[in-house]
Amino acid sequence: MTRRTFLAATGITAVAAAQTTSTARLPIKKAVLYSMLPANMSELDRFQLAKDCGFVAIECGTTDDPKEAEALLAASKKTGVIIHSVMNRDHWKYPLSSADADVVGKSMAGLKTSLHNAHMWGAETVLLVPAVVNPQTTYKEAWERSQKQIREILPLAEELKVVIAVEEVWNKFLLSPLEFARYVDDFHSPWLKSYFDVGNVVLYGYPQDWIRTLGNRIAKVHIKDFSFRQNPEIKKRVPEWVNLRDGDIDWKEVYNAFHEIGYHGVATVELDGGDGPYLRDVSHRFDLILSGA
Numbered sequence: 001m002t003r004r005t006f007l008a009a010t011g012i013t014a015v016a017a018a019q020t021t022s023t024a025r026l027p028i029k030k031a032v033l034y035s036m037l038p039a040n041m042s043e044l045d046r047f048q049l050a051k052d053c054g055f056v057a058i059e060c061g062t063t064d065d066p067k068e069a070e071a072l073l074a075a076s077k078k079t080g081v082i083i084h085s086v087m088n089r090d091h092w093k094y095p096l097s098s099a100d101a102d103v104v105g106k107s108m109a110g111l112k113t114s115l116h117n118a119h120m121w122g123a124e125t126v127l128l129v130p131a132v133v134n135p136q137t138t139y140k141e142a143w144e145r146s147q148k149q150i151r152e153i154l155p156l157a158e159e160l161k162v163v164i165a166v167e168e169v170w171n172k173f174l175l176s177p178l179e180f181a182r183y184v185d186d187f188h189s190p191w192l193k194s195y196f197d198v199g200n201v202v203l204y205g206y207p208q209d210w211i212r213t214l215g216n217r218i219a220k221v222h223i224k225d226f227s228f229r230q231n232p233e234i235k236k237r238v239p240e241w242v243n244l245r246d247g248d249i250d251w252k253e254v255y256n257a258f259h260e261i262g263y264h265g266v267a268t269v270e271l272d273g274g275d276g277p278y279l280r281d282v283s284h285r286f287d288l289i290l291s292g293a
Contacts, residue, residue: 024259024292025290025291025292026255026258026259026263026264026290026291026292027264028221028258028263028264028265028266028267028290029056029057029084029265029266029267030054030055030056030057030266030267030269030283030286030287030290031055031056031057031058031059031084031085031266031267031268031269032050032053032055032057032058032059032268032269032279032282032283033058033059033087033268033269033270033273034046034058034059034060034061034072035061035273036269036270036271036272036273036274036279037049037050037058037273037279038273038274038275039273042071042075043068043071043072043074043075044071044074044075044078044079046075047075047076047078047079047081048075048079049276049279050079050081050279051079051080051081052276053276053279053280053282053283054280054283054284054286054287055081055283056081056082057081057082057083057084057266057268058076058081058082058083058084059083059084059085059086059087059127059268060072060083060085060086060087060117060121060123061086061087061089062086062087062088062089062090062110062113062114062117063113063117064113069117069120069121072121073120073121076121076122082122082123083121083122083123084123084124084125084220084266084268085118085123085124085125085126085127085165085195085220085266085268086114086115086117086118086121086123086125086126086127087127088110088111088114088126088127088128088129089110089113089114090106090107090109090110090111091107091110091111091128091129091130092129092132093106094106094107094110095107095129095131095132095137095146096108096111096130096131096145096146096149096150097130097131097132097133097137097141097142097145097146097173098137098145099136099137099141099145104145104149107149108149108152108153111126111128111153111164112153112156114126114128115153115156115157115160115162115164116160118160118162119160119161119162123162124162124163124219124220124266125162125163125164125165125193125195125219125220126157126162126163126164126165127165127167127195127220128150128164128165128166128167128195129166129167129169129171130146130147130150130166130173130174130183131143131145131146131171131173132171132172132173133171133172133173134172139172139173142173143173143183147183147186147187150164150166150187150192151187154187154189154191154192157191157192158189158191162191163190163191163192163193163219164191164192164193165192165193165194165195165219165220166183166184166192166193166194166195167194167195167196167197167200167222168180168194168196168197168200168201168210169197169200170200170203175204176205177201177205177209177210177213177214178213180194180210180213180214180217181194181213181214181217184214184217185217193217193218193219194214194217194218194219195218195219195220195221195222196210196211196214196218196220196221196222197221197222197224197270198221198222198223198224198249198254199222199223199224199225199226199241199247199249199270200222202226202247202248202249203226203239206250206253207249207250207253207254207257208250208253208254208256208257209257211254211257211258211261211263212257212260212261214261215261216261216262218261218263218265219265220265220266220267220268221258221263221265221266221267221268222267222268222269222270223244223267223268223269223270223286223289224241224244224269224270224271225241225242225243225244225245225246225247225248225249226239226240226241226242226247226248226249227239227240227241227242227246227247227248228248229242241271241272243271243281243282243285244269244271244282244285244286244289245285245288245289251288251289252292254289255289255290255292256292259292267286267290269282269283269286
């Protein structure tokens with residue numbers, strides 16, 4: 001082999017390798033919210049529709065109804081579509097950060113129900129909004145009160161082998177990736193991690209920055225898109241949720257960030273619900289994101 005052919009061969013190989021790396025599909029499993037599936041369908045039909053649209057997992061909400069819980073488990077087993085996470089129900093109405101013991105008690109009871117739902121269904125995580133900052137609750141109080149309550153329930157999470165994954169939402173709390181990382185690290189527990197929502201940080205940050213900062217603290221991911229579009233009537237830009245890849249998120253950078261941290265868990269699309277054709281389109285857009293398109 002001459003020097004020229006050697007350089008040509010190795011150059012082609014390097015380019016091919018780079019292209020493979022940059023366009024390889026992320027090892028992320030696609031999930032959909034149960035609430036996005038048509039409510040007029042049975043549990044089994046909703047799970048089957050999710051499967052037909054290309055989703056391999058579903059995130060369900062908390063339920064106190066044993067019959068509903070059994071029906072969801074049966075639908076999961078029959079279709080092979082796993083229930084990977086439980087979206088906790090009571091954390092907004094009854095925040096852990098409240099000064100009212102009755103409110104906190106209701107929140108803790110709901111969280112326990114969510115953990116038991118997850119254990120029954122074989123779900124890995126329970127999504128938790130950890131606190132709400134408002135005129136009655138300072139930032140410091142939200143931090144300290146929520147951490148106190150979470151520490152009390154972590155032994156149950158460990159017993160049930162379910163991770164409590166706290167999410168950053170529009171609750172005026174955990175407003176930077178550094179702070180989010182510190183909040184998680186304070187627990188020194190493998191049963192408390194981050195549930196990272198890509199769309200929720202666009203108002204005040206860049207998802208790719210948060211992903212790289214949080215790294216292996218991320219247990220699960222929510223996928224949605226967000227845009228500041230010009231409203232011709234008021235001649236101002238207004239925020240709104242939009243379909244995947246129709247907003248302002250730099251999905252290629254998000255792809256690169258997930259690739260860099262080696263995330264290989266589940267990501268759940270969180271949009272408005274719809275029928276089969278709509279869900280298939282959402283699934284296709286999801287595929288494009290995971291493929292780095």
